[in-house]
Amino acid sequence: MKKVFIKYNPYKLETTISVDENPFIQKNNTYLQEWAEDLPKLLCERYSDQFFDITFYGPLADYADLKSIFSEYCLKHKTFNVLLDRIHVETVEDKIRRLDEVFQKLQDKSIDKLYTQEITDVFKQLHNNEIQVCVVAPMSVGKSTLINALLGDKLLPSKQESCTSLVTYIKEIDSPTDSWKVHVYGRSYENVTLKDMQRLNSDNSISQITIEGNIPFISDCHMRLVLIDTPGPNNARNQYHRERQQELLSHLSHSLIMYVMDSTFGTTDDDELLRSIIKERSGHNYLRDRFIFVINKMDERKQEDGPMEKTLADIRTYLKSLGIVNPLLFPVSALAALNIRMVQAQKADKELSEDTRWMVQKLNKRSYTQCERLAPLSCNSANKIVAHLKDNKDIYTEALIHSGIPFLEEALKQYAEQYANIVKIRTTVEILKELFQKSAENRAQKYKKEDGFKEKIMSPIEFSKESIKQVEDTLDSILDI
Ligand SMILES: Nc1nc2c(ncn2[C@@H]2O[C@H](COP(=O)(O)OP(=O)(O)OP(=O)(O)O)[C@@H](O)[C@H]2O)c(=O)[nH]1
Ligand SMILES: [Mg+2]
Structure with a gap:
């Protein structure tokens, strides 16, 4: 033994x-x-x-x-x-309690007032049971289609040219029906349809809306998923909207970024957008843990494109060059999954049903478009999904498995149930440490400027430095087990 x-x-x-x-x-x-x-x-x-x-x-x-x-x-x-x-080790709840004690300590004002609001925001996010997943990509890669596939409904507008022009928060709520409710600048509307969404999307006075409803794949999870659809860069309608979008991206400290690519990855658009998001997180460790990469439009692959493994290996090399090592990559065919779900829910008209049937046959026949093999899930989880879905034994379900979308959903579910709190604790610690660093620099500068008052301000600075050190040590110990 x-x-x-x-x-x-x-x-x-x-x-x-x-x-x-x-x-x-x-x-x-x-x-x-x-x-x-x-x-x-x-x-x-x-x-x-x-x-x-x-x-x-x-x-x-x-x-x-x-x-x-x-x-x-x-x-x-x-x-x-x-x-x-x-x-036994300290639980998530124990760690959150210890972070709360740090927050209480910070209320004694020995820390720079400049960062008080930011610290309050960080703690608010720690205690909120929402998990924000922000879907980001260059224009027309399929962000809105991907979210629709996850919702199992054609709700967000999508088209071949630049489409989404507002930020849409889609919040999971317990709802007995499968209808959607939208909140726009203090007003609410029930039973929202794609047509309503198209109207809102083309209204220049709106830059952000919230929709609530039942997100089927995650409805039994105790955390609340919030999917965020964003406009592709250069697509936010005007300067004001562009600034809101920038603001959103810079305030995503606690959210998971679901970054969507297609076979054109690494083009200038992709590069710039991804670099700017990475820059927002520069200085944070665990960069890889903040992203899920979705490689969309796998149904468009041709045999001469070579094995899917090769494309994913190229993407890994590209991401490594940007500092993201060992990324989670999910190849998918979002449009196929969406259409299959529309047909299965009997929401498809004749044309969509015909198109979908053709897509389904293609996915079932062409092994080089089938995504499930390469989904980064444990064999156990992957086998469970396949076994569960295969109960249906029809060609649509088979194609849904090939679309890769059920595997991405399982990964998001596991993230919500198992990893989100850990990431929240880690992010809180990292952001607080960063704020303290800034606070210390700020004080050091003040100290330099006010040279003549050295004697007068010496002791408060020393006191503050010491209390910051204490807090930093506590924060470090929270990440230990
Ligand atoms: N073949 C194929 N086409 C797709 C897939 N996903 C999306 N598309 C198509 O790609 C086009 C763009 O999709 P959108 O969902 O509007 O893309 P987006 O990223 O939201 O675009 P913007 O909002 O303009 O930034 C549409 O014509 C979709 O039908 C897919 O998996 N396969
Ligand atoms: Mg869109």
């Missing part, structure tokens, strides 16, 4: 595994779930043993996943044996 010790810190994305006190695996920058499926096999191969006594030092939710991975392996390999135990 081998004794295995696994220490996993999801806040710092660090995993250390030792066997009989000798180092075995050290992984950074990935969640445990992304690779732990291979762990039983790795252990058996490396140690030629079938019996492991494992102690896990990490959060309960991750322990539960590890347990199910090992149980499954035991079922398939009858000679494999495992004992599993866990050492």
